[in-house]
Amino acid sequence: MTTPIGRFRFMDAQLVNLDGFAVEDPSLGLIAFDAPEDPKPSLVLDRDNRVIEMDSRRSEDFDVLDEFIARHGLDLDVATEAMELDDVAFARMAVDPAVPRAEIVRLGAGMTPAKLARCLSLLRPVELGLAMTKMRARRTPSNQAHVTNRSDDPLLLAADAATAAAFGFREVETTVPVLGDAPSNAVAVSIGAAVGSPGVLVQCSVEEAIELEMGMRGLVSYAETVSIYGTEQVFIDGDDTPWSKAFLTSAYASRGVKMRVTSGGGSEALMGAAERRSMFYLEARCVALARALGSQGVQNGGIDSAAVAGSVPGGVRSLMAENVMVMVRNLEACTGNDALMSESHVRRTSRTLPILLAGSDYVCSGFGSIQRYDNMFGPSQWNSEDVDDFLVMQRDWGVDGGLRTAAEPRVAELRTRAVDAVRAVYRHLGLGDFTDTWAAQAVDAAGSKDVPAADLMTPLVASRIIRETAVTMLDVVAALYETGFEDEAGRILAMLKARVAGDYLQTAAIFDEDMRILSLVTDPNDYAGPGTGYVPTSARQSEIDTIRQQRSLEDLRAEQAGYRSDDLTVEDVSGTQAAGNDPRDVVIGVSPAVGREIWRTLSGLSVVDALRELLAGLEEEGCVGRVIRVNDTIDLGMIGLTAARLAGSGIGIGLQGKGTALIHRRDLPPLANLELYSVAPSVDARAYRQLGINAGRHAKGATPEPARNAYSDEAIEARYHTKVVALVGIERACSEPGALPQQLAVQR
Amino acid sequence: MSPSTLGASGRDPAEITVEAVRDGTVDIADLRIHPDQLVHQAEVAEAHENPQLGANFRRAAELASLPDEQVLALYDALRPYRSTADELRAHADSLSETGAVLNAALFREAAEVYARRGLLRR
Numbered sequence: 001m002t003t004p005i006g007r008f009r010f011m012d013a014q015l016v017n018l019d020g021f022a023v024e025d026p027s028l029g030l031i032a033f034d035a036p037e038d039p040k041p042s043l044v045l046d047r048d049n050r051v052i053e054m055d056s057r058r059s060e061d062f063d064v065l066d067e068f069i070a071r072h073g074l075d076l077d078v079a080t081e082a083m084e085l086d087d088v089a090f091a092r093m094a095v096d097p098a099v100p101r102a103e104i105v106r107l108g109a110g111m112t113p114a115k116l117a118r119c120l121s122l123l124r125p126v127e128l129g130l131a132m133t134k135m136r137a138r139r140t141p142s143n144q145a146h147v148t149n150r151s152d153d154p155l156l157l158a159a160d161a162a163t164a165a166a167f168g169f170r171e172v173e174t175t176v177p178v179l180g181d182a183p184s185n186a187v188a189v190s191i192g193a194a195v196g197s198p199g200v201l202v203q204c205s206v207e208e209a210i211e212l213e214m215g216m217r218g219l220v221s222y223a224e225t226v227s228i229y230g231t232e233q234v235f236i237d238g239d240d241t242p243w244s245k246a247f248l249t250s251a252y253a254s255r256g257v258k259m260r261v262t263s264g265g266g267s268e269a270l271m272g273a274a275e276r277r278s279m280f281y282l283e284a285r286c287v288a289l290a291r292a293l294g295s296q297g298v299q300n301g302g303i304d305s306a307a308v309a310g311s312v313p314g315g316v317r318s319l320m321a322e323n324v325m326v327m328v329r330n331l332e333a334c335t336g337n338d339a340l341m342s343e344s345h346v347r348r349t350s351r352t353l354p355i356l357l358a359g360s361d362y363v364c365s366g367f368g369s370i371q372r373y374d375n376m377f378g379p380s381q382w383n384s385e386d387v388d389d390f391l392v393m394q395r396d397w398g399v400d401g402g403l404r405t406a407a408e409p410r411v412a413e414l415r416t417r418a419v420d421a422v423r424a425v426y427r428h429l430g431l432g433d434f435t436d437t438w439a440a441q442a443v444d445a446a447g448s449k450d451v452p453a454a455d456l457m458t459p460l461v462a463s464r465i466i467r468e469t470a471v472t473m474l475d476v477v478a479a480l481y482e483t484g485f486e487d488e489a490g491r492i493l494a495m496l497k498a499r500v501a502g503d504y505l506q507t508a509a510i511f512d513e514d515m516r517i518l519s520l521v522t523d524p525n526d527y528a529g530p531g532t533g534y535v536p537t538s539a540r541q542s543e544i545d546t547i548r549q550q551r552s553l554e555d556l557r558a559e560q561a562g563y564r565s566d567d568l569t570v571e572d573v574s575g576t577q578a579a580g581n582d583p584r585d586v587v588i589g590v591s592p593a594v595g596r597e598i599w600r601t602l603s604g605l606s607v608v609d610a611l612r613e614l615l616a617g618l619e620e621e622g623c624v625g626r627v628i629r630v631n632d633t634i635d636l637g638m639i640g641l642t643a644a645r646l647a648g649s650g651i652g653i654g655l656q657g658k659g660t661a662l663i664h665r666r667d668l669p670p671l672a673n674l675e676l677y678s679v680a681p682s683v684d685a686r687a688y689r690q691l692g693i694n695a696g697r698h699a700k701g702a703t704p705e706p707a708r709n710a711y712s713d714e715a716i717e718a719r720y721h722t723k724v725v726a727l728v729g730i731e732r733a734c735s736e737p738g739a740l741p742q743q744l745a746v747q748r
Numbered sequence: 749m750s751p752s753t754l755g756a757s758g759r760d761p762a763e764i765t766v767e768a769v770r771d772g773t774v775d776i777a778d779l780r781i782h783p784d785q786l787v788h789q790a791e792v793a794e795a796h797e798n799p800q801l802g803a804n805f806r807r808a809a810e811l812a813s814l815p816d817e818q819v820l821a822l823y824d825a826l827r828p829y830r831s832t833a834d835e836l837r838a839h840a841d842s843l844s845e846t847g848a849v850l851n852a853a854l855f856r857e858a859a860e861v862y863a864r865r866g867l868l869r870r
Contacts, residue, residue: 067861072800105797209820216816218776232865236828241867243858244826246804247851251819253789253808256781294804330798472776474769481766489766496779497764500755502789505805507798520796 016344022311029274029282032265032309032318033121037276041115043083049076055114063232065285068242073292075109082110091122094328095130097529104135108328109291113284116328120321121280125354128320132358134527135327137297137520138508139534141359143402144334145169145369147189148376152181152459154426155419155434155442156451158192162418164369165196166406167387168543170510173224173366175205177376182206183466184431184459186219187476188422194491195418199511201258201495201504205377208240208248215257218473219466221495222258224299224334224365228289229263230282233273246293253294256499258509260297260332261290265318266308279309280318284325291329296507298326299365301336306351306381310341316351323360332508332520334365340372340379348381349393356393356401359534361508363401371447384446394544400536404543415443417485424483425476431462556726563599567608567747570595570629580648584623586699588614588653589630589643592734595744598727601659602680602720610661610688611746614653617692623649623699625692627746631739634731637671640664642741649699653691658727659683663695674698675706681720682712756780756812783809803850810848822851826858828867833859835869 004012011017026035044053051070052059062070082090085107093099093107108116123131145164149156157174164172174189176182186204193200204214205225214220226248229235235242245261252259263286265279274282283300290298301319302309309315323335337352356363367390368380375383382390387403394401419439426432438453445451465471473496480489494515498504504511509519516522527533536544580587591598594607601610611627618625628646630639640654644666652664654673659680662673675694677683690707697704754760759778768774790805811819825831825839840855862868 064861064865064867067865071857072803075799102797109797209823212823213816213820216819218779236867239827241826241828241858241862243854243861244823244828246807246854247823247826250804250807250811250851251823253786253805254781254811254814254819256779291798291800294800294802294807296798296801330796474774474776474779477766478770478772481770486766489769493764493766493769497761499779499781500761500785501753502781502785505789506792507796507801521792 014344016342016347018343019347020307020311024312026276026278029269029277029279030308030312031278032312032314033278033280035276035278035281038117038278038281039114041083041112041118043074043079043112045076045079051076055112064235064242065230065232065289068246069113069285069288069292072246073288074112078106078110080110082107083112083115087119087122090119091127094120094135094324095123095127097134097527097532100528101135101525104328105330109330113288114281116288116325117281117284120325120328123321123324125317125320128317128324129354129358131324132320132327132355132360133533134525135324136359136361136508136525137327137330137332138361138510138518139523139525140518141400141402141534142170142362142510143168143364143367144171144173144362146366146375146377146380147172147174147192147369148176148185149370149374149448150177150376151448151451151454151456152176152178152185153442153448153451153454154184154188154422154432154459154462155439156445156448156454157185157188158195158418158422159415159442159445160370161189161192161202162196162414163406163411165193165200166411166414167369168402168404169200169367169369170402171201171203171222171362173203173205175376178460179206179210181459181463182210183214183219183471184462186214187425187466190219190221190473190492191421191425191476191480191488192418194488195421196414197513198491198494199513199515201510212248212251215252216255217470218496220257223252224260224262226259226261226295227263228261228286229267230277230285231268231273231275234268234271237271242289242293249293249295253505256502256505258504259295260299260334261293261295262299262303263287263290264300264303264305264336265322266302266305266315270305270308279315280321283322287322287325287329287331290326291331295331296505296509297332297334297361299334299336299338300326301365302339302341303336303365304339304378306336306339306341310351319351320354323355330507330520332361334362335360337364337381338366339377340381352381353393357397357399359399371449373449374447388547388549391547395547398541398544400534400540400544405547407548412443419443421480421483421485421488424485425479426462428479428483429465429471429475431465432458434458551722551726553726553729556723557597557730560597560599560730563606565599565606565608568595568611569745570742571745572743579646580626582624582648584699585648586618586623586625586651586653586695587643587647588625588627588655589639589741590627590744591634591636591639591656591731592629592631592736593727593731594629594655594657596734597730598657601657601683602723603659603682603684605659605685605688607657608746609685610655610659612748613685613688614655614692614695615746615748617689617694618696620693621696621700623696627744628741629744630741632735632737634728634735635670636660636662637664637673640673641666641668641670646741651695651699653695656680657731658724661688661691663691663698665698677707679712679716681716753785754782756782781812783812786812807850807854810843810851826855829869832869833863836862
């Protein structure tokens with residue numbers, strides 16, 4: 001083995017090379033689209049309008065998926081028309097804004113899995129985006145969060161659920177590392193979510209029957225982890241059949257509980273039973289089945305197997321195409337971006353961005369709103385460390401990804417209230433007691449590692465009592481009310497009452513903060529090209545635009561004023577200075593705002609200290625420095641040249657308030673200079689001292705070694721350019737054409 | 749959509765206040781959806797180009813009045829290798845008797861397909 005050359009050692013060490021990449025291999029199902037053995041689309045009906053062949057398979061050979069789809073999933077009245085339609089023609093219709101969504105939905109209903117897979121595999125990435133914008137069910141995009149932790153700590157769950165609601169998530173999904181903790185988790189997250197906002201849907205992902213039971217007792221308000229798979233083998237291994245899933249789907253609806261199914265390309269390959277089919281074809285079977293079952297929606301886009309899809313060519317495109325397929329089948333799309341599919345920040349952004357831009361019913365089917373280590377589903381594509389990134393991406397593109405900025409004092413207040421509410425309810429219902437230390441740690445915690453006081457037995461005991469004494473959500477409502485949490489009691493009761501009307505069972509339903517339902521029925525997507533479709537309200541646009549990190553000119557002015565100093569004053573108010581005669585005389589020219597509105601350079605050094613260093617450097621070389629403020633220009637070259645022309649030595653230093661500095665000589669053109677310190681944020685006290693020394697040496701006719709500009713690989717412009725714009729604006733306002741220079745005194 | 753909707757117990761949700769809950773006069777059954785409301789939701793789904801969602805709500809309407817334990821038991825009976833064909837047909841018959849004809853059809857269909865695909869209890 002020879003060691004690779006340095007360039008490749010360096011490349012090998014990059015994060016993306018921690019990811020696994022597979023050679024395409026249809027025999028293992030490791031192929032995104034169009035496996036050689038994907039069936040040719042077909043649909044043959046007998047005289048009684050019964051399906052006798054679908055996708056090249058005769059009905060006597062149908063597996064359970066074929067059978068259920070053929071019996072329940074297809075609109076046979078439109079099937080002939082839809083199956084005869086040219087693949088490209090349908091693909092074009094799907095992206096053409098002039099063809100209404102309803103027409104695509106009508107035709108899609110008559111297409112077999114193989115047919116729809118072929119049509120949608122033709123869409124290029126940008127076309128998928130267009131199709132998503134047009135085809136998603138709900139007009140208003142939204143997002144879903146995971147809220148879990150390693151210790152099933154009810155206080156932390158509640159605080160984190162309230163936080164997720166504050167950041168705008170309209171669905172919160174929890175799960176358990178310890179199955180027995182499920183009821184406690186469901187209660188704690190529901191309380192926390194209710195503290196954060198009215199109308200947040202809550203689910204607790206566990207085994208199908210247990211999850212249904214919790215739904216029946218009102219402990220959760222939706223269900224999602226109803227898994228389906230694209231081959232019979234894997235489906236049955238999942239301990240269900242399409243008939244049991246159809247029944248389960250109806251069971252949820254019978255209790256007024258919203259549900260969606262979960263699938264995702266790559267899951268069959270992961271379980272070694274992909275039957276040599278492509279991921280996209282198998283997912284097409286899942287999506288057709290989801291529609292046949294009567295599920296209102298699908299969570300897909302790889303989910304737990306996203307990294308499998310991501311390992312093959314075109315795999316990331318297939319994940320998005322899966323989501324679009326759900327939309328074409330007229331179902332709610334919860335569009336993956338869930339399990340982390342890459343170690344690389346570049347790659348995970350690349351995977352999510354097209355969906356964020358296009359807009360989806362839920363951009364993420366599980367944004368890890370908590371720490372990666374606390375995510376009991378495994379780390380998400382997006383985690384708590386990424387919340388600000390996500391908010392900034394929304395703002396960059398002006399799109400609605402469902403999140404909003406939350407102010408720190410507000411979140412602190414909500415977390416405290418969530419913790420207090422859970423403590424009160426658990427005490428009131430006899431479920432458990434929590435110490436003050438535990439509560440304080442949970443409020444402050446960034447994750448469960450910050451809550452060493454948490455007791456692991458508490459959620460287990462609470463869950464046992466909830467089960468044994470048949471505690472329902474009504475008991476929780478009563479306890480909240482009794483203990484002074486009337487708003488939260490009302491909010492949870494409102495979620496229970498929503499079951500009676502059942503309007504949130506309809507496709508893609510969420511509640512807004514006023515408990516209005518937004519769904520395919522009440523908020524249908526009406527995109528028909530530019531100028532149509534979803535536009536954020538001005539209030540919502542303002543939430544998207546107004547991130548907490550943004551600063552205005554006034555903020556900057558106030559910040560600068562905070563550094564005002566009496567050590568820099570105007571000495572000569574006459575404004576008339578004659579050029580010096582002393583050959584040791586070096587003049588330092590400062591920009592118009594220095595000593596008025598600008599007091600601190602971008603490196604964090606005060607302007608006065610920068611001047612002290614320059615003067616000391618000159619002194620070291622036996623020169624005498626004078627400081628003047630140049631009032632008629634903000635151009636650093638002109639400031640330096642003006643200073644040089646006033647100096648007995650003919651050498652001047654120019655210093656802008658933001659910290660940029662240069663050495664000038666009176667016979668040079670304005671834009672020339674002897675030395676330039678251009679990267680203001682990295683010019684520190686030592687550098688100003690050196691600049692003073694070098695200016696002194698120039699004054700004495702020597703040729704000093706120029707200082708090397710400090711090097712940085714930071715995004716220096718990203719960090720400082722907004723400040724530079726503001727500082728330059730302030731300088732410009734202080735500058736007046738024709739104004740004469742003034743001499744300044746620096747208190748040493 | 750339908751402003752005055754009564755729960756399965758016949759109680760008006762407007763009466764269900766936090767005070768009533770505190771006083772213990774509200775049962776979780778008062779917050780169950782009424783079968784008629786599920787039929788209404790089926791009609792809405794059908795009007796929005798999703799007859800399968802409509803069919804689901806119609807099956808749900810039949811299940812709405814069954815006790816939780818029975819629903820859970822029926823779900824389990826449909827899972828792979830849990831039931832013989834006769835057991836599935838027996839469930840179908842008893843469902844039919846209570847008027848749950850759509851669910852009965854689902855069970856009969858399962859009995860037929862499970863036999864062909866080897867998913868019955870052995």
